[in-house]
Amino acid sequence: MPKHDTPMLDELENGPWPSFVTDLKRQAETHDECWDILGQMELSYKDRITHWKHGGIVGVFGYGGGIVGRYSDVPKQFPGVEHFHTVRINQPSGLYYSTKNLRDLMDLWDKYGSGMTNMHGSTGDMILLGTRTENLEPLFWDLTHDLKQDLGGSGSNLRTPSCCLGESRCEWSCFDTQDICYALTMHYQDEIHRPAFPYKFKFKFSGCANDCVAAIARSDFAVIGTWKDDIQIDQAAVKEYVAGNYPANGGAHSGRDWGAFSIQKEVINLCPTKCMWMEGDELKIDDSECTRCMHCINVMPRALRPGKEKGATICIGAKAPILDGAQFATMVIPFIKVSKENEYENVIDVIEQIWDWWMEVGKNRERVGETMQRVGLPTFLSVMEVEPLPQHVKEPRSNPYVFWKEEEVEGGWERDVVEFRKRHAA
Amino acid sequence: MGYDPKNPMEGRITDLGPHPYTDMLPPVIAENKGKWLYHEILEPGVLLHVAEGGGECYTVRVGSPRLISIEHVREMCDIADAHCEGYLRFTTRNNAEFMTDSKEKCDALIADLKSRGKKFPIGGTGACVTNIVHTQGWVHCHTPATDASGPVKAVMDDLFEYFGSMKLPAQVRIALACCLNMCGAVHASDIAILGVHRKPPMIDHERITGVCELPLAIAACPLGAVKPAKAEVNGEEVKTVKVNAERCMFCGNCYTMCPAMPLADPEGDGIAILVGGKVSNAKSEPKFSKLIIPFLPNTPPRWPETVDVIHKIVEVYAKDAHKYERIGEWAERIGWEKFFEKCDIPFTEKSIDDYRLAYDTWRTTTQFKYTNATAAYTK
Numbered sequence: 078m079p080k081h082d083t084p085m086l087d088e089l090e091n092g093p094w095p096s097f098v099t100d101l102k103r104q105a106e107t108h109d110e111c112w113d114i115l116g117q118m119e120l121s122y123k124d125r126i127t128h129w130k131h132g133g134i135v136g137v138f139g140y141g142g143g144i145v146g147r148y149s150d151v152p153k154q155f156p157g158v159e160h161f162h163t164v165r166i167n168q169p170s171g172l173y174y175s176t177k178n179l180r181d182l183m184d185l186w187d188k189y190g191s192g193m194t195n196m197h198g199s200t201g202d203m204i205l206l207g208t209r210t211e212n213l214e215p216l217f218w219d220l221t222h223d224l225k226q227d228l229g230g231s232g233s234n235l236r237t238p239s240c241c242l243g244e245s246r247c248e249w250s251c252f253d254t255q256d257i258c259y260a261l262t263m264h265y266q267d268e269i270h271r272p273a274f275p276y277k278f279k280f281k282f283s284g285c286a287n288d289c290v291a292a293i294a295r296s297d298f299a300v301i302g303t304w305k306d307d308i309q310i311d312q313a314a315v316k317e318y319v320a321g322n323y324p325a326n327g328g329a330h331s332g333r334d335w336g337a338f339s340i341q342k343e344v345i346n347l348c349p350t351k352c353m354w355m356e357g358d359e360l361k362i363d364d365s366e367c368t369r370c371m372h373c374i375n376v377m378p379r380a381l382r383p384g385k386e387k388g389a390t391i392c393i394g395a396k397a398p399i400l401d402g403a404q405f406a407t408m409v410i411p412f413i414k415v416s417k418e419n420e421y422e423n424v425i426d427v428i429e430q431i432w433d434w435w436m437e438v439g440k441n442r443e444r445v446g447e448t449m450q451r452v453g454l455p456t457f458l459s460v461m462e463v464e465p466l467p468q469h470v471k472e473p474r475s476n477p478y479v480f481w482k483e484e485e486v487e488g489g490w491e492r493d494v495v496e497f498r499k500r501h502a503a
Numbered sequence: 504m505g506y507d508p509k510n511p512m513e514g515r516i517t518d519l520g521p522h523p524y525t526d527m528l529p530p531v532i533a534e535n536k537g538k539w540l541y542h543e544i545l546e547p548g549v550l551l552h553v554a555e556g557g558g559e560c561y562t563v564r565v566g567s568p569r570l571i572s573i574e575h576v577r578e579m580c581d582i583a584d585a586h587c588e589g590y591l592r593f594t595t596r597n598n599a600e601f602m603t604d605s606k607e608k609c610d611a612l613i614a615d616l617k618s619r620g621k622k623f624p625i626g627g628t629g630a631c632v633t634n635i636v637h638t639q640g641w642v643h644c645h646t647p648a649t650d651a652s653g654p655v656k657a658v659m660d661d662l663f664e665y666f667g668s669m670k671l672p673a674q675v676r677i678a679l680a681c682c683l684n685m686c687g688a689v690h691a692s693d694i695a696i697l698g699v700h701r702k703p704p705m706i707d708h709e710r711i712t713g714v715c716e717l718p719l720a721i722a723a724c725p726l727g728a729v730k731p732a733k734a735e736v737n738g739e740e741v742k743t744v745k746v747n748a749e750r751c752m753f754c755g756n757c758y759t760m761c762p763a764m765p766l767a768d769p770e771g772d773g774i775a776i777l778v779g780g781k782v783s784n785a786k787s788e789p790k791f792s793k794l795i796i797p798f799l800p801n802t803p804p805r806w807p808e809t810v811d812v813i814h815k816i817v818e819v820y821a822k823d824a825h826k827y828e829r830i831g832e833w834a835e836r837i838g839w840e841k842f843f844e845k846c847d848i849p850f851t852e853k854s855i856d857d858y859r860l861a862y863d864t865w866r867t868t869t870q871f872k873y874t875n876a877t878a879a880y881t882k
Contacts, residue, residue, distance in 0.1 A: 085803055085804040086804065088804045088805065089653060089656050089657070089804050089805075091660075092656065092657075092660030092663070093621055093624070093660060093663040094566065094568070094621075094624065094656055094659035094660045094663055094666075095566065095567060095568050095621055095622050095623070095624065096568065096621075096656060097568040097569075097570040097571070097652045097656065100568065100570070100571055100572045100574075100575050101570075101572065103572055103574050103575070104572035104573065104574055107574075111572075114642065118641055118642055118650075121641035121650065122641070122650070122653070122803035122804055123803075124769060125769035125772070125801045125803065126641075126767050126768065126769050126772070127640075127641050127644060127645060127646075127647050127767060128641070129641075129643065129644060129645040130645060130762075131645045131646075131758070131762035131765075132645065132762055138511050138512065138515070139512075139515070139517055140517070147643060147645070161643065163643065166521075167520060167521040168521060169521050169522050169523075169524045169526075169527045170521070170524035171524055171527075171592065172592050172593040172594070172595070173524060173527040173528055173529070173532070173590065173591075173592040174527050174590065174591060174592065174593075175526065175527050175589055175590055176580035176583045176584050176589045176590065176591065177589065178522060178526075178527065179576060179579075179580050179591075180577065180580050183573040183576050183577055183580075186573055187573055192572050192573045192574070193570065193571075193572055193573075194570075194571055194572070194573065194576065195569050195570060195571075195639075196567065196569065196571055196576065196593050196597065196599070197569075197593060197597070199636065199638065199686050199687055199688060201595075206570070206642075206643055207643075214506050214508065214511060215505060215506040217506075218505055218506035218515075219505070219506075221515075221516040221517070221519055222514075222516060225519060225522070226519055226520070226521055226522050227517075227518065227519040227520050227521060239595075241595070242592070244536050244537040244539070245524075245528060245532050245536050246532055246536075246539065246552055246560060246562070246602075247539060247542075247552075248539040248540055248541055248542065248552070253537070255524045256524075258524075259520075259521070259523060259524050262520050262521060263520045266517075266518035266519075266520055267518065270517065270518060286783070286784035286785065287783045287784070287785055288782050288783055288784060288789075289595055290595050291595070291688065291691065291782045293782060293784070293789050294688060294690065294691040294782045294789060295688045301784075324543060324544075326629070326630075326827075327541075327542050327543050327544050327629070328543050328544040328545070328629065328669075329544055329628070329629030329630050329669055329674075330629065330630050330669060330670075330826060331544070331546075331629070331669055332547065332629075332630065332631075332668045332669035332670035333630075333669075333670035333671075335826050343826065343827065347786055347827060349786055349787065370784050370785050370786060371783070371784065371785045372785045372786045372827075375785055376827075378541040378542060378543075379540075379541040397680075397684065397685035397686075397688050397689075397690055398683060398685060398690055399683055399684050399685070399754060399756055400725040400754065400756055401725065401859060402858065402859060402860065403685075403690035403691075403791055405691070405789050405791075441719070441722075442723075442760075
């Protein structure tokens, strides 16, 4: 039976989109604390302000992350949510689950938690929402001993790496995103569980430039699939698209009559580099001009495919706006081979080159993108031992304030003003 | 044997990591991984992937509120057990996906999903409004300036027809972050709903010594508005901080570092709307979302002001943009001055950047379009 009146939340049971309120009430039948979640949330709807206290450090022995402490500021009214800590469970790469594992996790949460979850959190973890401090160690015991899996990251550490579904169900993926994500997650367990960084650090792996896991916007270390040879063309399939026999963009626009498909209008004219043209009924591409944006491939997936020599571009330093404004990741390594044959050793080298430096010079709560801004891209490139390329900038600088080093200037900087004055009267 | 609180380190296992993804793949995925040739969206929410050798995977995508119960997840497992050999997956935008290897199984799956009321809406593919990526809000977070689940539910109810159809010029990615920390990373979304504060922090002098490292609280302010100060508490002088309110940009970073500096407020807090961001590199480069409405009030349970303005933007965009054009690409083609005019959104000085690197956004050309905003000069 409902413990609190929740007229405003009840209103959110209406409407066609599935209602979290209905679901909370369903769970409340077996987890009484869900009535208190509803009660406290209704109070927030009435007061138009949160009723969760700031912070509270809780966790499991030996780990510095994976659990986020949360306490109600009105525990007398809502005792079921007095403690309401979050548990982050490291998700499987690509967010695939067997129902066996998912049911085991739900049974675990039935036993120790509120019964509410987020599938998934923004960084990628499965989020178990709401438990008491005394449940944390027993939950962790069962999680590791019975389910044989682990917590994710929180705090100033390597956050749980995540990836798009990659080759598992996508024809465009230029490397095995799931495999490198899993391999590096295992390789860096210590960095995930024991905070030793200036601030958080995120890896994200996207198989192509469509970037379904938002690596370029959300990760300190973005590995985004690309290729270095020519787009593969099936001219017979091009003809099918031109004839209207294959749906453009995989049928993504089929809900509206946009008129007959026009390869000129929809593919060639929208190419950002204008490197495509028709010769008779054949599509031609000047691949040396192509920037591998994916648009033509998106529109004609049966006719065009990424090249055969695949790898990734590495971009570094994305973050949300706090504090100096949002940053996209900056392109640093134009092309790198990503292959399980070398156990991703070459990618690991790049990561550790960043960390060795950032752990020295990064300030408290400074994301690596902010450190890069503070020292400047030329300094960062020299730290990374990467030769500066025109590809590293959108355009060359427009001010002349170059930080010349003394050894770059003929004769050095030491001069004698007395000698100078002998030739130049003041 | 289970956990023994008297010997907490005994038998402890750590650093196991996640389960290998290879244990989690449906058979049709495991068999065809790396061999996929092409895909097609058969109808809204239903994808067909075809592999070399003729393997086929039919995927049905369904929406979810993200905040879901174990009963709801178990029901998903029941569906996956009945139709998908015991496997399912989630998308990065909080949808769930059920996969089968034949059209017949897929049809049975769809019928099953449709028989379960409104719990599993099918859609979220192609030129649609897919699920809203969002944060916790008032259900779990200590720093929010708005709720997350409520506004998301209200906006998705309103745009529901666009979730289950593919009639927009391109995909429209909406995201909500309940404060400027942006756990939802809304800074590169077609439409971003962002919780914002508008009152400077209060200082709880009685608690600050016990709960804050003052130098960290001072260093937390990007504008140097937090300074050391002294205050009298119960007749005794204590070290504390003061805030230069005129310099405050309401980012809340001081509160993150110092619990004795709360800034949330029912009147001060609300929602800003930003539009025109994108993550994908396709056609144009990734773009940041731009602030077009600095503040809308928190009006639970349905945030009608926020819902209405998003509705308006989506409708105008749907009518005006070219095929394949994302909202940001459309706004850039027509010009932002035209965007404000067409969407009937008043332009205020708050949309003009005066933070760092602001000059990059100022217009330094004589090329612009006359709109209703320039009428005073031209009529």
